[in-house]
Amino acid sequence: MGQEEHIALQDERLTPGSGLFEHLNHLQRLNTRNVLDAVQKRQAKTFAPSSLGQLRQPTAKEWQEYFTDLAQRSVLFWDTLRQRGDNTLAHERAGYPLLLKFDHETLVAGADLPRPVNYSLLQVFGGSGKAIDSNKPPVIIIDPRGGHGSGIGGFKQDSVIGESLRAGHPTYFISFSHSPRPGQTLADISAAQARFLEVVSARHPASSKPVVIGNCQAGWALMGLAASRPELPGLIIVNGAPLSYWAGVNGRNPMRYTGGLLGGGWMARLGSDLGNDRFDGTWLVSNFESLDPANSWWGKYYHLFSEVDSEAGRFLDFERWWGSPTLLNGEEIEMIVDDLFIGNRLSGGLGRKSSALDLKRIEVPVVVFCSYGDNITSPQQALDWIADVYPSDLALQSAGRTIVYLRHASIGHLGIFVSGEVARREHRELLGAVDTINALPAGLYEMLIEDLPENSATAYAVRFEPRRIADIHGDEQPRRDDDREFALVERASALNNNLYDSFIRPWLRQWINEPAAEMIRRSHPFHQQQVMWSSMNPALWWLSAGASQVSKDRQPAAPDNPLLAWQALFSNQIQDALDSYRDLRDATQELCFYGIYGVLNSLTGNPAGRNLQAHAEQHDKLVIERLQDALPVGGLMEALIRILFLLGRDSNEPGQQSVEKLIRKLQAPLQAEGAAPLDLRETLNLQKMLVATYPQESVQSLPLILPEAVERQQVLAAVANLLPELLTIDGAQHPVWCELHTLLDVPLPGFNAIQASSEAQAPTQVVKQEPPVVTPEPMKPTAPVATPQPVEKKAPEAPSEPIKQKAPVATAEPVKQKAVGVITPPVEPKAPVVIPQPVEPKAPVIAPPPVEPKAPVIAPPPVEQKDPVATPEPSKQQVPVVAAKPLSTKPTEPKVPAILPKLGAKAAKPVRTSKKGVKKPPAK
Numbered sequence: 001m002g003q004e005e006h007i008a009l010q011d012e013r014l015t016p017g018s019g020l021f022e023h024l025n026h027l028q029r030l031n032t033r034n035v036l037d038a039v040q041k042r043q044a045k046t047f048a049p050s051s052l053g054q055l056r057q058p059t060a061k062e063w064q065e066y067f068t069d070l071a072q073r074s075v076l077f078w079d080t081l082r083q084r085g086d087n088t089l090a091h092e093r094a095g096y097p098l099l100l101k102f103d104h105e106t107l108v109a110g111a112d113l114p115r116p117v118n119y120s121l122l123q124v125f126g127g128s129g130k131a132i133d134s135n136k137p138p139v140i141i142i143d144p145r146g147g148h149g150s151g152i153g154g155f156k157q158d159s160v161i162g163e164s165l166r167a168g169h170p171t172y173f174i175s176f177s178h179s180p181r182p183g184q185t186l187a188d189i190s191a192a193q194a195r196f197l198e199v200v201s202a203r204h205p206a207s208s209k210p211v212v213i214g215n216c217q218a219g220w221a222l223m224g225l226a227a228s229r230p231e232l233p234g235l236i237i238v239n240g241a242p243l244s245y246w247a248g249v250n251g252r253n254p255m256r257y258t259g260g261l262l263g264g265g266w267m268a269r270l271g272s273d274l275g276n277d278r279f280d281g282t283w284l285v286s287n288f289e290s291l292d293p294a295n296s297w298w299g300k301y302y303h304l305f306s307e308v309d310s311e312a313g314r315f316l317d318f319e320r321w322w323g324s325p326t327l328l329n330g331e332e333i334e335m336i337v338d339d340l341f342i343g344n345r346l347s348g349g350l351g352r353k354s355s356a357l358d359l360k361r362i363e364v365p366v367v368v369f370c371s372y373g374d375n376i377t378s379p380q381q382a383l384d385w386i387a388d389v390y391p392s393d394l395a396l397q398s399a400g401r402t403i404v405y406l407r408h409a410s411i412g413h414l415g416i417f418v419s420g421e422v423a424r425r426e427h428r429e430l431l432g433a434v435d436t437i438n439a440l441p442a443g444l445y446e447m448l449i450e451d452l453p454e455n456s457a458t459a460y461a462v463r464f465e466p467r468r469i470a471d472i473h474g475d476e477q478p479r480r481d482d483d484r485e486f487a488l489v490e491r492a493s494a495l496n497n498n499l500y501d502s503f504i505r506p507w508l509r510q511w512i513n514e515p516a517a518e519m520i521r522r523s524h525p526f527h528q529q530q531v532m533w534s535s536m537n538p539a540l541w542w543l544s545a546g547a548s549q550v551s552k553d554r555q556p557a558a559p560d561n562p563l564l565a566w567q568a569l570f571s572n573q574i575q576d577a578l579d580s581y582r583d584l585r586d587a588t589q590e591l592c593f594y595g596i597y598g599v600l601n602s603l604t605g606n607p608a609g610r611n612l613q614a615h616a617e618q619h620d621k622l623v624i625e626r627l628q629d630a631l632p633v634g635g636l637m638e639a640l641i642r643i644l645f646l647l648g649r650d651s652n653e654p655g656q657q658s659v660e661k662l663i664r665k666l667q668a669p670l671q672a673e674g675a676a677p678l679d680l681r682e683t684l685n686l687q688k689m690l691v692a693t694y695p696q697e698s699v700q701s702l703p704l705i706l707p708e709a710v711e712r713q714q715v716l717a718a719v720a721n722l723l724p725e726l727l728t729i730d731g732a733q734h735p736v737w738c739e740l741h742t743l744l745d746v747p748l749p750g751f752n753a754i755q756a757s758s759e760a761q762a763p764t765q766v767v768k769q770e771p772p773v774v775t776p777e778p779m780k781p782t783a784p785v786a787t788p789q790p791v792e793k794k795a796p797e798a799p800s801e802p803i804k805q806k807a808p809v810a811t812a813e814p815v816k817q818k819a820v821g822v823i824t825p826p827v828e829p830k831a832p833v834v835i836p837q838p839v840e841p842k843a844p845v846i847a848p849p850p851v852e853p854k855a856p857v858i859a860p861p862p863v864e865q866k867d868p869v870a871t872p873e874p875s876k877q878q879v880p881v882v883a884a885k886p887l888s889t890k891p892t893e894p895k896v897p898a899i900l901p902k903l904g905a906k907a908a909k910p911v912r913t914s915k916k917g918v919k920k921p922p923a924k
Contacts, residue, residue, distance in 0.1 A: 031587035079547035085534025096178035099151035147284030158420030209234025264493020272330030281325035294578035347385035
């Protein structure tokens with residue numbers, strides 16, 4: 001077995017870092033091509049023929065109509081900005097209340113905890129027409145605290161909270177207030193949130209553990225909480241959360257370079273000192289807006305101006321939340337910047353420093369939702385932590401972890417949380433697939449949502465595709481190992497922080513008090529623009545009354561007015577210019593970053609990069625040794641699960657899913673017989689890894705797991721009962737199925753007898769009052785299994801005619817039956833009567849158990865008779881008679897094999913553990 005099948009693909013293709021000048025030349029060509037391609041695409045869209053076709057010379061009437069509409073829209077636009085400023089000031093005077101559109105009550109206030117925090121646990125109510133199902137797992141949404149105000153998870157109906165209530169889940173919301181508590185730290189917040197999860201679990205003891213959803217900042221905080229308290233959540237969903245802060249792609253999303261270009265985290269210290277040990281979140285909000293100047297400075301305002309009649313309400317709702325940034329304690333922001341954005345210590349990795357948290361401790365499935373249109377949390381930052389924590393696919397499967405990721409094609413960062421379309425599609429399907437995600441075996445999966453036609457019963461189709469760790473990068477080229485430059489940023493940041501703490505912070509803190517800090521916060525341009533466009537500005541005394549009059553006399557322009565097309569063309573040109581400025585700025589930042597820290601890296605000796613290939617091979621070596629030792633270890637349950645995985649290994653995806661469903665169907669009866677759920681999950685993961693890693697060895701080691709002939713027969717009968725298609729003629733040609741019978745020395749069951757018994761159970765069959773006794777016809781010596789043919793007799797009680805042979809053959813006594821052509825045994829034994837086959841005297845023939853009416857099943861023997869019946873040993877020329885239990889015409893549904901109680905008892909035996917940690921059979 002080769003390691004190349006399990007090592008992540010991006011690790012295999014990593015090459016030693018290229019030289020500094022070669023890399024800078026590559027970046028220059030890459031960014032130049034990106035800028036020119038972006039300009040070409042934007043211009044092609046702006047000057048599309050469909051748009052140019054609307055450009056024509058307007059008439060005098062159209063000029064007059066347009067200018068009337070323009071003046072009225074301008075008044076309404078300015079009045080909307082005035083209302084935004086008034087809403088912001090009113091929200092401030094009210095003490096920054098929570099902006100939640102749903103009825104709620106406070107269950108636990110963070111101020112009442114032993115370590116007070118500004119977080120609280122709320123229970124959200126669905127209102128009229130929204131029934132809550134107490135059997136469903138509760139859903140907890142954690143509000144992100146990244147500088148903006150509270151309530152993003154539910155400030156409108158089409159949101160994460162709205163979809164949770166629509167699905168009937170008991171819904172809870174963890175919110176925060178505007179100002180943090182004195183001395184509050186991130187550790188205090190994590191302890192408070194753990195307490196909230198305990199309270200929710202105690203309120204729903206009959207349901208499963210809660211589903212916890214974290215957006216952005218709340219996402220990486222939730223991952224840290226799950227690593228420190230892995231027993232609390234039942235499922236984790238993180239949306240747009242950065243977890244690997246150094247990850248990225250050259251030529252895109254340059255936000256990761258900001259820390260290095262600013263000299264590290266000393267500016268976070270400066271901001272907290274200017275706020276009297278409280279950092280103003282307005283700086284973070286303004287930084288987010290500067291990432292997309294075309295939308296922040298022009299796009300969103302033009303959209304309001306052009307659609308002011310319908311967009312005013314939506315604009316005011318969003319700005320009420322966006323325009324009230326929160327505060328953070330100095331210790332909080334410094335730890336976030338130093339340990340996460342600069343130090344990248346959450347996910348860690350080879351050769352990196354890591355915090356006290358270990359993401360490997362997370363036991364529950366994790367769902368990651370990201371978008372290619374997100375310029376704050378790129379897909380690499382959201383997903384690369386998987387490769388940092390688990391260097392190979394084998395490492396992920398051996399840990400028994402399930403990770404699911406979902407990628408959107410174009411939605412922006414805020415759209416992941418606030419977009420109604422995303423809420424109705426992605427978030428709705430995520431909450432609807434909770435049970436499916438919890439049942440997935442260990443591994444990496446991609447969740448795919450497909451739109452269905454309008455006449456379909458459901459709007460979307462959801463499926464989960466198995467993926468490798470290398471697939472999280474998609475079609476991206478393997479990234480350069482630029483951890484060396486980011487490691488230098490961390491060292492430079494530590495040096496600058498020490499200089500700031502020694503020479504600037506002592507005297508600056510003496511100058512700044514709370515009134516001075518409040519004045520600095522209010523003088524920020526973000527706040528000033530809202531105050532200037534409010535009723536506090538005396539120059540706008542006329543605006544409210546004028547807007548009211550305009551609304552009464554509103555005369556919008558006709559949609560086909562050519563001046564509206566010229567207006568849109570002008571707006572698009574402005575946005576294109578701002579986008580070109582952004583692209584040039586981002587390209588310059590990337591070149592400057594590698595120019596500065598690339599030179600410093602060369603001066604410091606250019607240390608060798610991370611050898612991820614060697615690290616993965618060393619990690620997998622221990623796992624492979626454990627798998628080799630586990631090949632011959634197990635019992636009936638392990639053998640059954642391994643055979644099912646072997647049979648579904650080469651099938652298509654639907655076939656693999658059906659095998660997994662069959663295995664999940666076994667869990668209930670096995671647990672009823674004493675097998676623990678954790679043991680079942682570990683057994684599933686281990687056997688799946690063995691089949692994937694050692695497919696041939698997994699087959700060859702089955703005789704060691706099943707040394708007794710009775711156990712082999714029971715397991716194969718259970719497999720045939722779960723997969724009745726194997727009992728058909730086509731199923732008998734399955735190479736693995738045939739190999740299993742040959743290896744375990746058990747012949748394949750007969751098909752004609754099974755087909756005859758199946759036809760006897762058909763409801764349309766003619767029923768006779770007294771069925772005749774049937775005698776089997778002699779079979780050719782080359783046939784592997786005897787296939788008896790029913791022959792009618794004149795008298796029902798007359799003995800069957802013996803076959804012309806040297807030795808007599810036992811004949812069956814007639815039994816009253818309703819089915820025709822059923823072979824009846826002389827007695828009903830407790831165990832199945834096994835008669836050796838004449839062609840292969842050593843291999844017993846197993847009587848087929850019962851099946852559903854539509855599928856042939858091998859019938860188990862009855863248990864009324866205690867004394868077994870001795871079967872005569874036929875001579876070499878004798879033809880054996882296969883005795884079968886009389887079949888009833890009443891349809892049955894044996895959904896699980898009859899030998900499952902034996903499997904459960906076998907699986908519940910204690911095992912011993914060797915020094916290497918490999919399970920061995922108990923000592924007799």
